Amino acid sequence: MTIPYIAVVDYNLGNVKSMCNAISKVGAEYILTREREVILAADGLILPGVGAFQHGMQQLEALGLVDIISAFTATSKPFLGVCLGMQMLFDESNEHGNCKGLGLIPGHVEKLSVVENKTKLPHVGWNTILSKDNETDRWQDSILKNTEQETDVYFVHSYAANPRDQEDILSITSYNETVFCSSVKKGNIYGCQFHPEKSAESGLKILSEFIALTKNKKGN
Amino acid sequence: MHKRRVIARIDIKNNYAIKGIQLEGLRKVGEPNNLAKAYYEDGIDEIVFMDAVAAYYDRNSLAEIIIKATQDIFVPITVGGGIRTVDDIKKALDSGADKVAINTQAIRTPEFITEASRIFGSQCIVGSVEAKKGSHGWEAYIENGREPTGLDVMAWAKRLEALGAGEIMITAVDRDGTKKGFDIDLASQVEQAIGIPLIVSGGAGKAEDILDLLTETNVEALAVASILHYKVESVSDIKAMLISANCKVRK
Numbered sequence: 001m002t003i004p005y006i007a008v009v010d011y012n013l014g015n016v017k018s019m020c021n022a023i024s025k026v027g028a029e030y031i032l033t034r035e036r037e038v039i040l041a042a043d044g045l046i047l048p049g050v051g052a053f054q055h056g057m058q059q060l061e062a063l064g065l066v067d068i069i070s071a072f073t074a075t076s077k078p079f080l081g082v083c084l085g086m087q088m089l090f091d092e093s094n095e096h097g098n099c100k101g102l103g104l105i106p107g108h109v110e111k112l113s114v115v116e117n118k119t120k121l122p123h124v125g126w127n128t129i130l131s132k133d134n135e136t137d138r139w140q141d142s143i144l145k146n147t148e149q150e151t152d153v154y155f156v157h158s159y160a161a162n163p164r165d166q167e168d169i170l171s172i173t174s175y176n177e178t179v180f181c182s183s184v185k186k187g188n189i190y191g192c193q194f195h196p197e198k199s200a201e202s203g204l205k206i207l208s209e210f211i212a213l214t215k216n217k218k219g220n
Numbered sequence: 221m222h223k224r225r226v227i228a229r230i231d232i233k234n235n236y237a238i239k240g241i242q243l244e245g246l247r248k249v250g251e252p253n254n255l256a257k258a259y260y261e262d263g264i265d266e267i268v269f270m271d272a273v274a275a276y277y278d279r280n281s282l283a284e285i286i287i288k289a290t291q292d293i294f295v296p297i298t299v300g301g302g303i304r305t306v307d308d309i310k311k312a313l314d315s316g317a318d319k320v321a322i323n324t325q326a327i328r329t330p331e332f333i334t335e336a337s338r339i340f341g342s343q344c345i346v347g348s349v350e351a352k353k354g355s356h357g358w359e360a361y362i363e364n365g366r367e368p369t370g371l372d373v374m375a376w377a378k379r380l381e382a383l384g385a386g387e388i389m390i391t392a393v394d395r396d397g398t399k400k401g402f403d404i405d406l407a408s409q410v411e412q413a414i415g416i417p418l419i420v421s422g423g424a425g426k427a428e429d430i431l432d433l434l435t436e437t438n439v440e441a442l443a444v445a446s447i448l449h450y451k452v453e454s455v456s457d458i459k460a461m462l463i464s465a466n467c468k469v470r471k
Contacts (some may be wrong), residue, residue: 014341017316021291121457122343122386124417125440126223126265126470152470153225154296156343156386175222198296198318200260 002215005029006217007042009069009085014050019082022197026208036068043214045072048197049084052092053159054107056084057181073104078213079189080143083157086184090161096151105186106164112178117177126152128196129171129182136182142170142185143192143209153192153199153206155182160193164167188213223470224434226458227283228448229421230255230302231272235447237280238272241298243350243364246272249449253288259448260293262455265470267293267417268321268389268431268443271301272364283315290316300348300389309336312413312436314345321389323348324362327369330383337384346387346419349373349378351406353395358406361412366392373406382413388414389443392422399425402433419443427453427461434467 002093006023010032022047023030032040039045047069048153049056053152060066073079081089093109101109114121129148131138155173161179163169170190173182184191190210196203230252237255238246240416249255256267264281267289270284286299299312300321319356326333326384348395350361351373358373369376376470388411392403400423421443424430432441447453455460462469 014344015313015318016319017287017314018290018294021316022294025292025294050343056251120415120417120440122416123222124343124387131242156296157309195296197294200263201292202293 002110003027003167004043004211005031006044006046006187006211006214007039008032008219009039009045009047009065011056011063011065013056013059013084014048015040015155016048019046019048019197021148022204022207023211027213028205028211034063034065039068039072040075042072042077044078044080044210045069047081047085047088048081049082049088049158051084053084053087053095053101054099056088057099059184060088060102060193069102070104073189075140076188078210080134080210083195084192086193087159087161089189089191090163093159095159099134104189105168105184105191107160107162107168109159112175112180114178115176115177124156124157125154125174127155127173127194128152129173132166136184138170143190143206143210143213144170144183146205147202151202152197153194155194155195157198162193221468223265223440223468225419226430226455226469227268227419227441228256228259228264228455228460229265229268229269229270229443229445231445232282232285233272233344235285237449239397239445240272243396254284255449256289257292260295263459263471264295266298266368266441266454268298268300270321271299273301283311286315286317295443298346300346306336306339309340313340316317317346319344319346321348323350326380326400327360327361327362327371330379333380333383333385335363337386342386343385345385346389347377347385348389348391349377349380350391350393353406358409361393365396377410377414381416385416387417387419389419389421395423396421397446398423401425401429402442402454404433404436407433407439408437411437418439425452427458430458431462431465431467434462436464466467
Protein backbone atom coordinates (compact mmCIF):
# COMPACT_ATOMS: atom_id res chain seq x y z
CA MET A 1 0.00 0.00 0.00
CA THR A 2 1.33 3.38 -0.90
CA ILE A 3 1.81 6.07 1.70
CA PRO A 4 -0.63 8.96 1.15
CA TYR A 5 0.93 12.25 0.30
CA ILE A 6 -0.46 15.52 1.50
CA ALA A 7 0.25 18.83 -0.17
CA VAL A 8 0.60 21.75 2.23
CA VAL A 9 -0.03 25.09 0.55
CA ASP A 10 3.15 27.19 0.62
CA TYR A 11 2.23 30.87 0.56
CA ASN A 12 4.69 32.44 2.98
CA LEU A 13 2.37 32.63 5.96
CA GLY A 14 3.61 31.66 9.39
CA ASN A 15 5.01 28.47 10.78
CA VAL A 16 4.20 25.50 8.54
CA LYS A 17 6.97 23.32 9.89
CA SER A 18 4.82 22.00 12.74
CA MET A 19 2.08 21.02 10.31
CA CYS A 20 4.59 19.19 8.12
CA ASN A 21 6.11 17.42 11.14
CA ALA A 22 2.65 16.42 12.37
CA ILE A 23 1.77 14.92 8.97
CA SER A 24 4.95 12.83 9.08
CA LYS A 25 4.18 11.82 12.65
CA VAL A 26 0.81 10.33 11.67
CA GLY A 27 2.30 8.30 8.85
CA ALA A 28 1.86 10.32 5.67
CA GLU A 29 4.27 12.18 3.43
CA TYR A 30 4.03 15.91 2.90
CA ILE A 31 5.13 18.29 0.24
CA LEU A 32 5.20 22.02 0.82
CA THR A 33 4.24 23.47 -2.55
CA ARG A 34 2.43 26.07 -4.63
CA GLU A 35 2.66 24.13 -7.92
CA ARG A 36 -0.66 23.35 -9.61
CA GLU A 37 0.26 19.85 -10.84
CA VAL A 38 1.76 18.82 -7.52
CA ILE A 39 -1.26 20.04 -5.58
CA LEU A 40 -3.81 18.43 -7.91
CA ALA A 41 -1.95 15.12 -7.79
CA ALA A 42 -1.87 15.02 -3.97
CA ASP A 43 -4.12 12.68 -1.98
CA GLY A 44 -5.12 15.49 0.36
CA LEU A 45 -4.55 19.23 0.62
CA ILE A 46 -3.99 21.36 3.72
CA LEU A 47 -4.20 25.15 3.77
CA PRO A 48 -2.49 26.40 6.95
CA GLY A 49 -2.22 30.03 7.91
CA VAL A 50 -2.09 32.58 10.67
CA GLY A 51 -2.39 36.34 10.64
CA ALA A 52 -4.70 38.74 8.85
CA PHE A 53 -7.45 37.58 6.45
CA GLN A 54 -6.77 40.23 3.84
CA HIS A 55 -3.05 39.52 3.77
CA GLY A 56 -3.73 35.78 3.43
CA MET A 57 -6.12 36.26 0.50
CA GLN A 58 -3.73 38.67 -1.20
CA GLN A 59 -0.98 36.07 -0.97
CA LEU A 60 -3.22 33.32 -2.39
CA GLU A 61 -4.29 35.57 -5.24
CA ALA A 62 -0.79 36.82 -6.02
CA LEU A 63 0.49 33.25 -6.27
CA GLY A 64 -2.44 32.06 -8.40
CA LEU A 65 -3.53 29.64 -5.69
CA VAL A 66 -7.23 30.56 -5.53
CA ASP A 67 -8.14 28.62 -8.68
CA ILE A 68 -5.86 25.72 -7.78
CA ILE A 69 -7.53 25.32 -4.38
CA SER A 70 -10.99 25.44 -5.98
CA ALA A 71 -9.93 22.88 -8.56
CA PHE A 72 -8.64 20.57 -5.83
CA THR A 73 -11.80 20.81 -3.74
CA ALA A 74 -13.85 19.89 -6.85
CA THR A 75 -12.05 16.53 -7.04
CA SER A 76 -13.75 15.17 -3.87
CA LYS A 77 -10.36 14.42 -2.29
CA PRO A 78 -10.16 15.70 1.30
CA PHE A 79 -9.19 19.30 1.93
CA LEU A 80 -8.44 20.89 5.32
CA GLY A 81 -8.13 24.59 6.12
CA VAL A 82 -6.58 25.39 9.50
CA CYS A 83 -7.12 28.62 11.49
CA LEU A 84 -6.92 31.43 8.91
CA GLY A 85 -7.02 28.62 6.34
CA MET A 86 -10.51 27.75 7.62
CA GLN A 87 -11.67 31.36 7.71
CA MET A 88 -10.65 31.96 4.10
CA LEU A 89 -13.01 29.15 2.97
CA PHE A 90 -15.95 31.49 3.58
CA ASP A 91 -17.46 34.25 1.42
CA GLU A 92 -16.01 37.23 3.25
CA SER A 93 -14.49 38.68 6.42
CA ASN A 94 -14.91 42.09 8.01
CA GLU A 95 -11.37 42.07 9.45
CA HIS A 96 -9.86 45.47 8.44
CA GLY A 97 -12.84 46.31 6.19
CA ASN A 98 -14.66 43.81 4.00
CA CYS A 99 -12.53 41.30 2.17
CA LYS A 100 -13.67 38.50 -0.12
CA GLY A 101 -12.73 34.93 0.74
CA LEU A 102 -12.53 31.72 -1.32
CA GLY A 103 -16.32 31.30 -1.19
CA LEU A 104 -16.19 27.51 -0.87
CA ILE A 105 -18.52 27.45 2.17
CA PRO A 106 -21.37 29.98 2.52
CA GLY A 107 -20.96 32.33 5.45
CA HIS A 108 -18.80 35.14 6.78
CA VAL A 109 -16.03 35.77 9.29
CA GLU A 110 -16.27 38.29 12.11
CA LYS A 111 -14.55 39.27 15.34
CA LEU A 112 -15.36 37.25 18.45
CA SER A 113 -17.68 39.25 20.66
CA VAL A 114 -16.19 40.21 24.01
CA VAL A 115 -17.42 40.77 27.53
CA GLU A 116 -15.99 44.08 28.73
CA ASN A 117 -13.09 43.67 31.23
CA LYS A 118 -13.42 39.91 31.11
CA THR A 119 -12.68 38.50 27.68
CA LYS A 120 -9.09 38.60 26.53
CA LEU A 121 -8.45 38.72 22.80
CA PRO A 122 -6.88 36.98 21.02
CA HIS A 123 -8.52 33.81 22.33
CA VAL A 124 -5.35 31.88 23.14
CA GLY A 125 -5.12 28.44 24.67
CA TRP A 126 -6.88 25.14 25.09
CA ASN A 127 -10.63 24.96 24.76
CA THR A 128 -13.29 22.32 24.31
CA ILE A 129 -14.91 21.21 21.06
CA LEU A 130 -18.34 19.59 21.05
CA SER A 131 -20.98 18.84 18.47
CA LYS A 132 -23.88 21.21 18.00
CA ASP A 133 -27.17 20.26 19.69
CA ASN A 134 -25.61 16.94 20.67
CA GLU A 135 -25.79 15.75 17.10
CA THR A 136 -22.90 13.41 17.64
CA ASP A 137 -23.57 11.45 14.41
CA ARG A 138 -22.20 14.35 12.45
CA TRP A 139 -18.70 13.42 13.62
CA GLN A 140 -18.95 9.92 12.14
CA ASP A 141 -17.08 9.58 8.85
CA SER A 142 -15.44 12.95 9.45
CA ILE A 143 -12.04 14.06 10.74
CA LEU A 144 -13.59 13.96 14.25
CA LYS A 145 -14.61 10.30 13.93
CA ASN A 146 -12.31 9.12 16.73
CA THR A 147 -12.47 12.30 18.78
CA GLU A 148 -14.45 12.30 21.99
CA GLN A 149 -16.98 15.00 22.78
CA GLU A 150 -15.45 17.81 24.88
CA THR A 151 -11.90 17.24 23.74
CA ASP A 152 -9.49 20.12 24.40
CA VAL A 153 -7.61 21.57 21.45
CA TYR A 154 -5.37 24.65 21.00
CA PHE A 155 -6.75 27.92 19.65
CA VAL A 156 -5.20 31.26 18.80
CA HIS A 157 -7.48 33.70 16.99
CA SER A 158 -9.60 36.85 17.33
CA TYR A 159 -12.00 36.19 14.43
CA ALA A 160 -14.28 33.23 13.78
CA ALA A 161 -16.49 31.93 10.96
CA ASN A 162 -20.28 32.07 10.93
CA PRO A 163 -21.47 29.42 8.46
CA ARG A 164 -24.75 30.37 6.79
CA ASP A 165 -25.94 26.75 6.72
CA GLN A 166 -26.09 25.20 10.16
CA GLU A 167 -25.49 21.72 8.78
CA ASP A 168 -21.96 22.77 7.77
CA ILE A 169 -21.02 23.20 11.45
CA LEU A 170 -19.02 20.21 12.68
CA SER A 171 -18.19 21.50 16.18
CA ILE A 172 -18.77 24.49 18.41
CA THR A 173 -16.71 26.01 21.22
CA SER A 174 -17.55 28.60 23.84
CA TYR A 175 -15.27 31.35 25.06
CA ASN A 176 -16.75 33.18 28.02
CA GLU A 177 -20.31 33.86 26.84
CA THR A 178 -19.53 33.62 23.13
CA VAL A 179 -20.24 30.41 21.20
CA PHE A 180 -18.44 30.07 17.88
CA CYS A 181 -18.00 27.51 15.11
CA SER A 182 -14.71 25.69 15.78
CA SER A 183 -14.81 23.29 12.81
CA VAL A 184 -16.76 22.84 9.59
CA LYS A 185 -17.44 20.13 7.06
CA LYS A 186 -19.02 20.62 3.67
CA GLY A 187 -18.61 17.45 1.67
CA ASN A 188 -14.89 16.85 1.29
CA ILE A 189 -13.99 20.33 2.58
CA TYR A 190 -12.99 20.61 6.24
CA GLY A 191 -11.93 23.55 8.34
CA CYS A 192 -10.59 23.77 11.90
CA GLN A 193 -10.34 27.07 13.74
CA PHE A 194 -8.02 25.33 16.21
CA HIS A 195 -4.54 24.02 15.40
CA PRO A 196 -4.54 20.20 15.26
CA GLU A 197 -0.76 20.32 14.77
CA LYS A 198 -0.46 22.10 18.15
CA SER A 199 -3.07 20.09 20.04
CA ALA A 200 -0.89 17.24 21.30
CA GLU A 201 -2.27 13.70 20.92
CA SER A 202 -5.84 14.95 20.38
CA GLY A 203 -4.73 16.98 17.40
CA LEU A 204 -2.63 14.18 15.92
CA LYS A 205 -5.69 11.93 16.12
CA ILE A 206 -7.68 14.44 14.05
CA LEU A 207 -4.90 14.70 11.44
CA SER A 208 -4.68 10.94 11.40
CA GLU A 209 -8.39 10.73 10.51
CA PHE A 210 -7.83 13.29 7.78
CA ILE A 211 -5.10 11.06 6.35
CA ALA A 212 -7.44 8.05 6.64
CA LEU A 213 -9.99 9.90 4.51
CA THR A 214 -7.45 10.17 1.69
CA LYS A 215 -7.19 6.41 1.56
CA ASN A 216 -10.71 5.95 0.26
CA LYS A 217 -10.09 8.96 -1.99
CA LYS A 218 -13.19 10.61 -0.71
CA GLY A 219 -13.74 13.31 1.82
CA ASN A 220 -17.16 12.15 2.91
CA MET B 221 -14.65 25.69 28.56
CA HIS B 222 -11.53 27.77 28.13
CA LYS B 223 -8.58 26.31 30.05
CA ARG B 224 -5.78 28.05 31.91
CA ARG B 225 -2.32 27.12 30.71
CA VAL B 226 0.64 25.57 32.52
CA ILE B 227 3.77 26.37 30.52
CA ALA B 228 7.28 24.95 30.97
CA ARG B 229 10.01 27.56 30.73
CA ILE B 230 13.42 26.24 29.75
CA ASP B 231 16.29 28.73 29.92
CA ILE B 232 19.21 27.77 27.70
CA LYS B 233 22.92 28.51 27.77
CA ASN B 234 25.47 26.77 25.56
CA ASN B 235 23.11 23.91 24.67
CA TYR B 236 22.22 23.23 28.30
CA ALA B 237 19.02 23.90 30.14
CA ILE B 238 20.01 26.10 33.06
CA LYS B 239 18.33 27.66 36.03
CA GLY B 240 19.46 30.55 38.17
CA ILE B 241 18.15 32.50 41.08
CA GLN B 242 16.82 35.95 40.21
CA LEU B 243 18.07 35.25 36.67
CA GLU B 244 21.67 35.00 37.97
CA GLY B 245 24.02 32.24 39.19
CA LEU B 246 23.08 29.79 36.49
CA ARG B 247 23.23 26.02 37.07
CA LYS B 248 22.93 23.28 34.48
CA VAL B 249 19.77 21.26 34.96
CA GLY B 250 19.67 19.04 31.86
CA GLU B 251 19.50 18.73 28.12
CA PRO B 252 16.80 21.05 26.71
CA ASN B 253 15.29 18.61 24.20
CA ASN B 254 15.08 15.78 26.73
CA LEU B 255 13.37 18.02 29.26
CA ALA B 256 10.96 19.44 26.68
CA LYS B 257 9.99 16.01 25.39
CA ALA B 258 9.43 14.64 28.90
CA TYR B 259 7.20 17.62 29.82
CA TYR B 260 5.27 17.25 26.55
CA GLU B 261 4.62 13.58 27.14
CA ASP B 262 3.47 14.37 30.66
CA GLY B 263 0.87 16.91 29.44
CA ILE B 264 2.46 20.38 29.41
CA ASP B 265 0.33 22.97 27.56
CA GLU B 266 3.16 24.98 25.98
CA ILE B 267 6.92 25.32 26.08
CA VAL B 268 9.02 28.49 26.23
CA PHE B 269 12.71 28.32 25.36
CA MET B 270 14.65 31.35 26.57
CA ASP B 271 18.19 32.00 25.44
CA ALA B 272 19.72 33.08 28.75
CA VAL B 273 22.83 34.65 27.28
CA ALA B 274 21.38 35.70 23.94
CA ALA B 275 24.83 35.51 22.43
CA TYR B 276 25.02 35.99 18.71
CA TYR B 277 27.70 33.34 18.26
CA ASP B 278 25.40 30.75 19.74
CA ARG B 279 22.23 31.43 17.75
CA ASN B 280 22.52 28.42 15.49
CA SER B 281 22.53 25.98 18.37
CA LEU B 282 19.24 27.47 19.63
CA ALA B 283 17.74 26.96 16.15
CA GLU B 284 18.90 23.34 16.23
CA ILE B 285 17.21 22.82 19.58
CA ILE B 286 13.94 24.22 18.19
CA ILE B 287 14.15 22.16 14.99
CA LYS B 288 14.67 19.01 17.03
CA ALA B 289 11.96 19.87 19.54
CA THR B 290 9.26 20.45 16.92
CA GLN B 291 9.75 17.00 15.43
CA ASP B 292 8.28 15.33 18.50
CA ILE B 293 6.45 18.07 20.35
CA PHE B 294 3.00 19.13 19.19
CA VAL B 295 2.13 21.98 21.52
CA PRO B 296 2.96 25.66 20.96
CA ILE B 297 6.60 26.65 21.28
CA THR B 298 7.84 30.15 22.10
CA VAL B 299 11.42 31.32 21.67
CA GLY B 300 12.87 34.31 23.48
CA GLY B 301 16.17 35.98 24.29
CA GLY B 302 18.11 38.09 21.84
CA ILE B 303 15.31 38.56 19.28
CA ARG B 304 16.29 41.89 17.74
CA THR B 305 15.36 41.89 14.06
CA VAL B 306 12.64 40.74 11.68
CA ASP B 307 15.17 38.24 10.40
CA ASP B 308 15.65 36.82 13.93
CA ILE B 309 11.89 36.23 14.12
CA LYS B 310 11.78 34.64 10.69
CA LYS B 311 14.61 32.27 11.66
CA ALA B 312 12.82 31.27 14.87
CA LEU B 313 9.55 30.61 13.01
CA ASP B 314 11.32 28.75 10.21
CA SER B 315 12.88 26.52 12.85
CA GLY B 316 9.36 25.62 13.98
CA ALA B 317 8.62 28.10 16.76
CA ASP B 318 5.08 29.51 16.93
CA LYS B 319 5.81 32.66 18.89
CA VAL B 320 8.72 34.86 19.89
CA ALA B 321 9.14 36.68 23.21
CA ILE B 322 10.69 40.14 22.89
CA ASN B 323 11.97 42.35 25.72
CA THR B 324 15.12 44.44 25.14
CA GLN B 325 14.44 45.34 21.52
CA ALA B 326 10.87 46.40 22.37
CA ILE B 327 12.27 48.82 24.96
CA ARG B 328 14.91 50.17 22.57
CA THR B 329 12.61 50.55 19.55
CA PRO B 330 8.93 50.05 20.46
CA GLU B 331 7.96 50.27 16.77
CA PHE B 332 9.70 46.92 16.31
CA ILE B 333 6.69 45.27 18.02
CA THR B 334 4.32 46.97 15.58
CA GLU B 335 6.41 46.00 12.58
CA ALA B 336 6.78 42.41 13.81
CA SER B 337 3.07 41.97 14.49
CA ARG B 338 2.18 43.45 11.11
CA ILE B 339 4.46 41.01 9.32
CA PHE B 340 3.93 37.86 11.38
CA GLY B 341 0.58 38.51 13.10
CA SER B 342 0.13 39.59 16.70
CA GLN B 343 -0.57 35.96 17.75
CA CYS B 344 3.13 35.34 17.29
CA ILE B 345 4.49 38.29 19.28
CA VAL B 346 4.81 37.93 23.05
CA GLY B 347 5.84 41.09 24.87
CA SER B 348 8.26 39.94 27.57
CA VAL B 349 8.57 42.16 30.63
CA GLU B 350 11.05 41.75 33.50
CA ALA B 351 9.67 43.48 36.58
CA LYS B 352 11.28 44.60 39.84
CA LYS B 353 9.59 46.45 42.64
CA GLY B 354 11.04 49.81 43.50
CA SER B 355 10.03 52.64 45.82
CA HIS B 356 7.65 54.01 43.15
CA GLY B 357 5.99 50.75 42.13
CA TRP B 358 6.98 48.17 39.54
CA GLU B 359 9.75 49.01 37.08
CA ALA B 360 10.58 47.24 33.80
CA TYR B 361 14.12 45.87 33.44
CA ILE B 362 16.23 44.47 30.60
CA GLU B 363 19.37 42.33 30.41
CA ASN B 364 18.07 39.59 32.70
CA GLY B 365 16.94 42.01 35.35
CA ARG B 366 20.25 43.90 35.54
CA GLU B 367 19.41 47.12 33.74
CA PRO B 368 16.52 49.39 34.81
CA THR B 369 14.59 51.23 32.12
CA GLY B 370 12.63 53.77 34.16
CA LEU B 371 9.38 52.44 32.66
CA ASP B 372 6.40 51.66 34.86
CA VAL B 373 5.45 48.00 34.31
CA MET B 374 1.68 48.54 34.03
CA ALA B 375 2.04 51.42 31.58
CA TRP B 376 4.61 49.48 29.56
CA ALA B 377 2.43 46.34 29.40
CA LYS B 378 -0.47 48.45 28.11
CA ARG B 379 1.82 50.09 25.59
CA LEU B 380 3.01 46.67 24.36
CA GLU B 381 -0.62 45.70 23.80
CA ALA B 382 -1.27 48.91 21.88
CA LEU B 383 1.88 48.37 19.80
CA GLY B 384 0.57 44.98 18.66
CA ALA B 385 1.72 42.26 21.06
CA GLY B 386 -0.69 39.30 21.25
CA GLU B 387 0.30 38.20 24.76
CA ILE B 388 2.39 39.53 27.64
CA MET B 389 4.81 37.41 29.66
CA ILE B 390 5.77 39.00 32.97
CA THR B 391 8.74 37.77 34.99
CA ALA B 392 9.03 38.85 38.61
CA VAL B 393 12.83 39.03 38.66
CA ASP B 394 13.16 39.03 42.46
CA ARG B 395 11.08 35.85 42.68
CA ASP B 396 12.78 33.96 39.84
CA GLY B 397 14.31 30.72 41.06
CA THR B 398 13.50 31.46 44.70
CA LYS B 399 10.57 29.00 44.92
CA LYS B 400 8.78 31.51 47.16
CA GLY B 401 5.64 31.54 45.03
CA PHE B 402 4.40 33.89 42.31
CA ASP B 403 4.09 37.58 43.01
CA ILE B 404 0.30 37.71 43.20
CA ASP B 405 0.13 41.48 43.49
CA LEU B 406 2.17 42.03 40.33
CA ALA B 407 0.24 39.36 38.39
CA SER B 408 -3.11 40.77 39.40
CA GLN B 409 -2.21 44.37 38.55
CA VAL B 410 -0.87 43.51 35.10
CA GLU B 411 -3.81 41.21 34.32
CA GLN B 412 -6.25 43.99 35.08
CA ALA B 413 -4.28 46.52 33.07
CA ILE B 414 -4.35 44.63 29.75
CA GLY B 415 -6.92 43.11 27.37
CA ILE B 416 -4.64 40.41 25.96
CA PRO B 417 -3.68 37.13 27.69
CA LEU B 418 -1.00 37.25 30.40
CA ILE B 419 1.62 34.62 31.20
CA VAL B 420 3.11 34.94 34.69
CA SER B 421 6.63 33.68 35.33
CA GLY B 422 8.95 33.55 38.32
CA GLY B 423 8.78 32.03 41.76
CA ALA B 424 6.73 28.85 41.59
CA GLY B 425 8.29 26.28 43.93
CA LYS B 426 5.40 23.89 44.50
CA ALA B 427 2.01 23.08 43.02
CA GLU B 428 0.23 25.11 45.73
CA ASP B 429 1.94 28.25 44.44
CA ILE B 430 0.22 27.70 41.10
CA LEU B 431 -3.10 27.11 42.80
CA ASP B 432 -2.68 30.36 44.78
CA LEU B 433 -2.06 32.32 41.59
CA LEU B 434 -5.04 30.81 39.80
CA THR B 435 -7.46 31.26 42.69
CA GLU B 436 -6.38 34.77 43.64
CA THR B 437 -6.15 36.25 40.13
CA ASN B 438 -7.77 35.89 36.70
CA VAL B 439 -4.40 35.18 35.10
CA GLU B 440 -4.75 32.81 32.12
CA ALA B 441 -1.33 31.24 31.97
CA LEU B 442 1.77 30.67 34.06
CA ALA B 443 5.29 29.49 33.41
CA VAL B 444 7.16 27.12 35.71
CA ALA B 445 10.81 26.04 35.66
CA SER B 446 12.39 24.98 38.96
CA ILE B 447 9.43 22.79 40.00
CA LEU B 448 9.84 20.67 36.88
CA HIS B 449 13.61 20.86 36.38
CA TYR B 450 14.35 19.79 39.97
CA LYS B 451 11.53 17.23 39.82
CA VAL B 452 9.72 18.71 42.80
CA GLU B 453 6.51 17.82 41.02
CA SER B 454 5.64 16.42 37.58
CA VAL B 455 3.37 18.09 35.03
CA SER B 456 0.72 15.41 35.55
CA ASP B 457 0.86 15.79 39.35
CA ILE B 458 0.44 19.56 39.04
CA LYS B 459 -2.50 19.14 36.65
CA ALA B 460 -4.15 16.53 38.87
CA MET B 461 -3.86 18.77 41.90
CA LEU B 462 -5.30 21.77 40.01
CA ILE B 463 -8.20 19.73 38.62
CA SER B 464 -9.04 18.37 42.07
CA ALA B 465 -9.11 21.98 43.31
CA ASN B 466 -11.56 22.85 40.53
CA CYS B 467 -9.15 24.85 38.40
CA LYS B 468 -9.95 24.74 34.71
CA VAL B 469 -6.85 23.21 33.15
CA ARG B 470 -6.39 20.66 30.39
CA LYS B 471 -6.08 17.08 31.62
